[in-house]
Amino acid sequence: MNLLKDSFEFGLHTQINFGIGRLQELPSIIQKYQYKNILICTDPGIANSGALDRLETILKSENISYEVFTEVEPDPTIRVVKKVEQLYQEKNCDAIIGLGGGSSIDTAKGVSIAVANPGDLTQFEGKNQIPNRGPDIIAIPTTAGTGSEVTHATVLKDEDRKYKMGILSEHLHPKVAILDPELLTTLPRGLAAITGMDALSHAIESYTSNQAQPITEALGLHAIELIGKWLRPFAADRTNLEAASNMMLASTIAGSAFIWGRVAAVHALSHPLGGRYNIAHGLANSLLLPVVMEYNLSSNFQKFKNIAALLGESVHDLSDRTAAGKSVKAVNELVTDLEIPKSLKEINIELSEEEIQVVAQEAFDSGIANANPKNVSVKDLISIINTIK
Numbered sequence: 001m002n003l004l005k006d007s008f009e010f011g012l013h014t015q016i017n018f019g020i021g022r023l024q025e026l027p028s029i030i031q032k033y034q035y036k037n038i039l040i041c042t043d044p045g046i047a048n049s050g051a052l053d054r055l056e057t058i059l060k061s062e063n064i065s066y067e068v069f070t071e072v073e074p075d076p077t078i079r080v081v082k083k084v085e086q087l088y089q090e091k092n093c094d095a096i097i098g099l100g101g102g103s104s105i106d107t108a109k110g111v112s113i114a115v116a117n118p119g120d121l122t123q124f125e126g127k128n129q130i131p132n133r134g135p136d137i138i139a140i141p142t143t144a145g146t147g148s149e150v151t152h153a154t155v156l157k158d159e160d161r162k163y164k165m166g167i168l169s170e171h172l173h174p175k176v177a178i179l180d181p182e183l184l185t186t187l188p189r190g191l192a193a194i195t196g197m198d199a200l201s202h203a204i205e206s207y208t209s210n211q212a213q214p215i216t217e218a219l220g221l222h223a224i225e226l227i228g229k230w231l232r233p234f235a236a237d238r239t240n241l242e243a244a245s246n247m248m249l250a251s252t253i254a255g256s257a258f259i260w261g262r263v264a265a266v267h268a269l270s271h272p273l274g275g276r277y278n279i280a281h282g283l284a285n286s287l288l289l290p291v292v293m294e295y296n297l298s299s300n301f302q303k304f305k306n307i308a309a310l311l312g313e314s315v316h317d318l319s320d321r322t323a324a325g326k327s328v329k330a331v332n333e334l335v336t337d338l339e340i341p342k343s344l345k346e347i348n349i350e351l352s353e354e355e356i357q358v359v360a361q362e363a364f365d366s367g368i369a370n371a372n373p374k375n376v377s378v379k380d381l382i383s384i385i386n387t388i389k
């Protein structure tokens with residue numbers, strides 16, 4: 001970016017409370033904003049992990065009224081959002097807590113939209129289509145990856161169309177994000193690995209996108225460095241609080257970067273792959289990230305060289321092109337070390353030519369790949385999918 005010619009915008013709209021044990025502060029936040037009856041939105045895994053119990057104990061100790069919904073599904077659906085909204089209305093709630101991974105936080109965002117905006121949620125697809133701001137959202141992530149705790153986005157699945165719909169609006173930034181690394185300690189290893197790869201995808205895509213600007217680049221670079229250093233030890237031992245703290249931080253920094261720097265071809269493709277074949281978001285991103293990086297290398301060798309160096313590769317005395325290529329090698333090695341599958345075949349998914357065409361077209365039509373540093377056509381997207389077959 002040429003600072004003499006170009007301009008940019010940046011803003012963060014979420015109060016971030018980071019630190020071990022800070023879940024304890026939830027009652028004082030609820031009192032500050034005078035919520036009378038708050039709805040906790042979470043999934044069965046979190047309900048059984050002890051995290052929900054901890055949260056309920058804290059609320060009960062301060063006599064705070066709340067309701068609980070524990071049936072959020074992975075890849076949250078419009079159907080579930082409607083169910084939660086019904087409960088919200090029946091119980092006269094006035095704010096929503098998303099406790100969990102991206103699915104719980106994105107469901108909480110969907111409920112916030114539905115409460116204040118009548119009609120079908122599909123009409124709000126895209127950017128800034130939501131007329132009314134809904135109830136406040138408090139995000140309490142239990143994974144380190146989504147970034148949803150600070151972003152303006154929710155991704156909801158429309159089961160009728162087998163379609164993952166993105167809704168982006170300034171109304172969707174959570175009011176407060178409580179980042180308590182202790183909440184990561186019960187995360188299963190596989191989930192720690194793929195959600196970490198989601199965070200890395202946010203960091204790399206926003207850093208290299210054609211929408212990158214100085215602040216998102218700074219955030220992206222720092223997130224890449226933290227993930228390069230801490231994702232392996234975190235996946236190996238989620239009770240390692242130093243690793244957990246650094247990954248939680250990296251996830252939120254990467255989320256802050258992509259609010260403005262955007263994501264690109266990796267996310268454009270991972271949405272239809274998730275919507276149609278139920279591939280977990282982080283896993284789909286992990287499959288796609290090295291391939292899309294390879295495709296994008298020539299857009300900016302210097303940036304990919306920087307990524308390589310931050311991921312621990314030695315880049316001294318190498319040409320920019322060769323050094324840039326090492327970023328792909330570093331990501332591939334990370335995926336190997338995390339024992340994440342590297343192809344659709346490994347997860348027993350085989351796509352016909354027609355299916356690949358549909359996924360590529362849907363990815364293209366979503367407009368997400370418009371932020372890709374190199375132009376991508378449907379044909380390019382088809383060849384990227386063919387590479388991860």
Ligand SMILES: [Fe+2]
Binds near residue numbers: 146198201202267
């Ligand atoms: Fe993502």
